[in-house]
Amino acid sequence: MIPPEENLTDRIFNISAQERNNMLYSLDTRAAHVVMWTYAKTFTETLKNRYAKPPFYIMEEALVPGVDAYFFQRHSPYLEKINECLLRQKQYALSEIRIHSGSSLRGNITRNEGSQTVLGMKHLHHVFHLLVMGLFLSVVVFVCEIILKNGRKFIIWYKNK
Incomplete structure (x- = not known):
């Protein structure tokens, strides 16, 4: 998904859930984190209760199938490049997306937008x-x-009657 010209290939990697929790709860802002939306929501709510300005925020868009949302550190150096990659992904329709084509990348789109018809x-x-x-x-x-199957038997029975 991320083009090689962005020079992010060696900087993006997978970590275990325990390593992720250790990095997040130590407020390690050296990296951006991609996690499921429900986990990100719970984590940021916890941070809002502890800090006036939490160091992480949630991107509400679901641009890549399989991952509900993303959250990154504030003023992350990765954020601009990731946004550009996701924008390319959206513009060239390389994946299935669930948002309207006229929306902005950092938009205020909710999952329940659009006309919903009650089926009768x-x-x-x-x-x-x-x-x-x-x-x-x-x-x-x-x-x-x-x-x-039984027609022949019926004909024989009818003739003998």
């Missing part, structure tokens, strides 16, 4: 027609199979 029975009209048609067709095929 009219929306399922065609589905029910297909279901009924399929059931009718399966009954016809079943009767035809019974007639073909």
